Amino acid sequence: MTAPLPRLAKLSSDSERPAAVSVELAGLSVTGPVRRRNEDRLGWSVPGDRVWVPTRQGDERIAAAELAGPVVVAAVADGLGGHAGGDLASRFAITTLLDRISSPDTLRRLPEALRDAFLETNGRLLAGDLGSDGAPGGRHLGGQTTLTALALTADTAHVAHVGDCRAYRLRDEALELMTTDHSQAMELLRMRLIRPEQAATHPGRHLLTRSLGGDVSVRVDVRSGAVREGDAYLLCSDGVWSGVSSGEILAALEGDLAVGVQDLVARSLARGCDDNASVIALRVLHLAAPLGSDAVRRPLWRRVLGA
Numbered sequence: 001m002t003a004p005l006p007r008l009a010k011l012s013s014d015s016e017r018p019a020a021v022s023v024e025l026a027g028l029s030v031t032g033p034v035r036r037r038n039e040d041r042l043g044w045s046v047p048g049d050r051v052w053v054p055t056r057q058g059d060e061r062i063a064a065a066e067l068a069g070p071v072v073v074a075a076v077a078d079g080l081g082g083h084a085g086g087d088l089a090s091r092f093a094i095t096t097l098l099d100r101i102s103s104p105d106t107l108r109r110l111p112e113a114l115r116d117a118f119l120e121t122n123g124r125l126l127a128g129d130l131g132s133d134g135a136p137g138g139r140h141l142g143g144q145t146t147l148t149a150l151a152l153t154a155d156t157a158h159v160a161h162v163g164d165c166r167a168y169r170l171r172d173e174a175l176e177l178m179t180t181d182h183s184q185a186m187e188l189l190r191m192r193l194i195r196p197e198q199a200a201t202h203p204g205r206h207l208l209t210r211s212l213g214g215d216v217s218v219r220v221d222v223r224s225g226a227v228r229e230g231d232a233y234l235l236c237s238d239g240v241w242s243g244v245s246s247g248e249i250l251a252a253l254e255g256d257l258a259v260g261v262q263d264l265v266a267r268s269l270a271r272g273c274d275d276n277a278s279v280i281a282l283r284v285l286h287l288a289a290p291l292g293s294d295a296v297r298r299p300l301w302r303r304v305l306g307a
Contacts, residue, residue, distance in 0.1 A: 019068035020154035020288050021227075026257040027062035027074075027280035028265050032239065032273055039079035039087040039145075040237050040278035043094035047071045047102040062280065064258040071110070073101050074280050075149040076165045078237040080211060081275070088130050089143030089213055096121045097149055110151050111222050114160035118147060118212065118220040122162075125213030144213035148179060148235050154287050157227040162220055163211050166241050170232040170253040175246055178223060182210035206238060232257075232283040236264070239275035243268030257281045 031038040042062060046069035077093040079086030100117040101110075124130075125143050146163020159167050164181040184207040210218060232253040241249075244267050252260030261279045268277050 019286075020070045021072055021152050021284065022066060022068040022286040023072050023152065024064065024066050024257055024283045024285055025062065025072075025074065025280065026064040026261050027060075027278075028261045029060040029278035030265055030269070030276065031059060032269060032276055034274040035081065035276055037087055038276045039081060039090055040239070040276040041077045041079075041087075041090040041094045042075070042278055042280050043077075043098050044072070044074040044280065045098045045102065047073060047098075047106050060278075066285065068286075070107050071101070071151055071153055072282070073098060073149065073151045074233075074235060074282055075147065076235040076237055076278055076280055077148075078146045078163065078165050078239075078276070078278070080144040080146075080208070085130060085143030086145065089125055089145040090147075092125065092130050092143070093121045093145045093147045093212055096124070097147065101151065107153065110153065110156075110158050111160075111224055114149060114151060114158060115220045115222055117149075118160055118162060119218070121145075121147065122212045122215075122218045126216060144211045146182075146208070146237075147212055150233055150235060150282070152227055152233075152282070152284065155227065156224055157231070157233070159223045160220055161222075162218060163208055164206065164238050166236055166238075168234045168236075168249055168253075170234075170250060171228065171230075173250075173254075175250045175253070179221065183208055206242075227284060227287065229284050229287050232281065234279060234281045236279040237276060239273050239277035240264055240268050240279045242275075243271045243273045243277075253281060253283070257283060 025044060027042050029038060029040050029042050042060060046067050075094055075097055077090035079090035097117045101113055106113050130143060146165045148161045148165035148167050150167055151158040159178050161167065161179045162182065164183050167178040169176045169178055212218065234249060234253055244264050248264065248267060252264050261281050264279055265277045
């Protein structure tokens with residue numbers, strides 16, 4: 001895990017449209033010293049082009065790469081340990097998400113497309129429908145997983161979330177947690193029954209109140225906001241964030257991303273992580289005005305004068 005991740009050539013969409021967003025990306029997923037198999041999954045894609053999805057149960061590395069296209073999507077899923085098919089559920093969630101987001105109309109309805117992919121995953125997990133994903137043995141009832149996804153366009157970052165994988169954003173040297181854990185500890189914190197410092201060590205911090213495959217009805221948190229060149233994002237499972245500090249996450253996103261993700265996983269494992277540990281990091285390198293944006297539609301005199 002100390003060897004540097006190899007770097008890949010730039011990957012871009014085959015679409016004739018110019019790339020609207022360009023990012024650097026790196027990631028790492030490890031089984032850890034306690035669990036027998038890796039129930040985490042990472043995935044990324046440029047919709048309409050290549051899709052990369054880990055399928056092994058062992059360690060996975062995403063080589064540092066530059067991705068460019070109208071949309072760039074990354075996601076982390078953590079299958080619930082102790083539930084039948086947790087590893088299959090997390091893999092199924094990633095493949096379903098990336099497949100649904102690759103449709104031609106994705107760019108026009110990203111928040112709805114993300115939510116639809118989460119809801120479809122939930123329903124099919126409840127039905128035990130994992131066979132279509134290539135999983136051996138056909139149907140697997142009881143599989144549950146968390147899922148956190150980030151979709152970047154030229155002007156907007158969309159985050160969709162169920163469970164306790166987290167999404168962070170680094171902007172102007174300030175780190176922001178963009179998701180809220182769906183856990184017993186966070187519910188108690190929201191009800192003001194415990195204090196923030198108690199939530200950090202509460203025994204219910206890993207007990208989920210929301211997951212995919214856990215209930216017929218599931219609420220998907222979807223958050224959208226502006227994106228800027230230089231923004232950096234980090235998605236990770238609880239095996240990472242529970243073992244590192246905010247300052248360490250900030251430092252990982254400020255430097256070389258391939259080195260940063262390895263450092264976070266190494267620190268978490270060294271501090272006694274008893275779960276799988278997975279992280280994916282992205283940095284926005286370039287943004288172009290999307291077709292049909294206000295910048296394109298403004299009259300020429302306004303664009304010249306900056307009005």
